[in-house]
Amino acid sequence: MTETEPPVLEIRDLHKAYGPLEVLKGVSIAARKGQVVSLIGSSGSGKSTLLRCCNLLEDSQQGEILFKGEAVRWRGHGAHRHPADKAQVIRIRTNLSMVFQQFNLWSHMTILENIMEAPLTVLGRPRDEVEASARRYLDKVGIGDKADAWPAQLSGGQQQRAAIARALCMEPTALLFDEPTSALDPELEQEVVKVIKALAEEGRTMLLVTHDMRLAADVSDHVVFLHLGRIEEEGTPDRVFGDPETERLRQFLRATAPE
Numbered sequence: 001m002t003e004t005e006p007p008v009l010e011i012r013d014l015h016k017a018y019g020p021l022e023v024l025k026g027v028s029i030a031a032r033k034g035q036v037v038s039l040i041g042s043s044g045s046g047k048s049t050l051l052r053c054c055n056l057l058e059d060s061q062q063g064e065i066l067f068k069g070e071a072v073r074w075r076g077h078g079a080h081r082h083p084a085d086k087a088q089v090i091r092i093r094t095n096l097s098m099v100f101q102q103f104n105l106w107s108h109m110t111i112l113e114n115i116m117e118a119p120l121t122v123l124g125r126p127r128d129e130v131e132a133s134a135r136r137y138l139d140k141v142g143i144g145d146k147a148d149a150w151p152a153q154l155s156g157g158q159q160q161r162a163a164i165a166r167a168l169c170m171e172p173t174a175l176l177f178d179e180p181t182s183a184l185d186p187e188l189e190q191e192v193v194k195v196i197k198a199l200a201e202e203g204r205t206m207l208l209v210t211h212d213m214r215l216a217a218d219v220s221d222h223v224v225f226l227h228l229g230r231i232e233e234e235g236t237p238d239r240v241f242g243d244p245e246t247e248r249l250r251q252f253l254r255a256t257a258p259e
Contacts, residue, residue: 006069007032008174008205009054009096014063016049017079023049024060025229031174031222034203038216038237041226042252047209048101050226051178054207055096056089067092068173094122097167101179103159105151105166111138112147115166123170130169137165141195157188164195174205182211213256217241225249 007030016024024046031037039047052058054065056072059082065072072092075084083089105114115134119125138144141161143154151159160180167175180196181189193215200206200219210216216223216237223240225233233240233249244250 005033008068009207010066011054012064014053014060016053016058016060023229027231029224031205031207033205035221036200036206036208036219037222037224038208038210038220039224039226040210040213040216045226046229047226048178051176051207051209055093055098055176056083067095094170095173096176097170097172098176098178099163099167099180101183103163105159105162107151110148110150111162114162115169119169134169137168141165155188156184157191160184160192161195174207177206177208179209179211213241
């Protein structure tokens with residue numbers, strides 16, 4: 001990776017509103033190849049909305065979204081703005097695999113079938129190749145023995161690890177995590193944290209929305225603190241967590257510090 005190489009994902013002056021409610025008020029971020037960028041902030045600060053806009057699950061009203069230097073093409077303006085090229089949306093979305101807070105596994109499919117579904121139907125890859133890949137990623141996240149189980153037979157931590165394996169099986173350019181541990185109790189949370197840390201150590205490009213400040217500090221190259229739809233402060237983990245500049249960030253870190 002070089003500084004002249006365009007970021008994997010870049011957001012410039014992004015605005016998003018739901019009717020009169022402005023959720024994002026001109027946010028700009030970039031994640032370069034191999035970087036982990038964490039988004040922190042209180043509920044309602046715009047973190048998850050920003051992530052969904054990055055993956056084109058939500059339409060933004062203003063600003064640019066670029067994937068590896070290629071700008072999303074839009075049709076219309078403001079509240080009527082939508083992506084203009086459906087093929088471009090599919091291509092970008094399949095390269096930005098998202099892991100949600102809720103695991104979103106298909107209850108009528110086994111774990112293995114869940115992981116194979118998108119590579120088979122969206123990418124059209126050969127079944128034998130996809131199955132081998134799916135089993136490899138299940139082993140990677142530590143639940144290779146659960147391939148033939150149903151989602152309901154797994155703990156929350158195991159289901160979230162299956163969701164990560166599903167995202168990896170798309171062979172994405174970057175991974176987007178939306179509060180991946182917030183639905184889990186502390187013991188199960190650590191199972192998922194361990195997997196995320198291992199992925200970070202591999203040099204995978206990741207954009208991580210998290211309430212876990214320790215995780216953000218441990219895995220991030222860059223931390224962005226969002227407040228009321230704007231970037232209040234950003235920088236390295238050492239700087240953001242060790243020497244916060246704004247009173248608002250200091251308040252947030254005091255409120256989220258472990259007891």
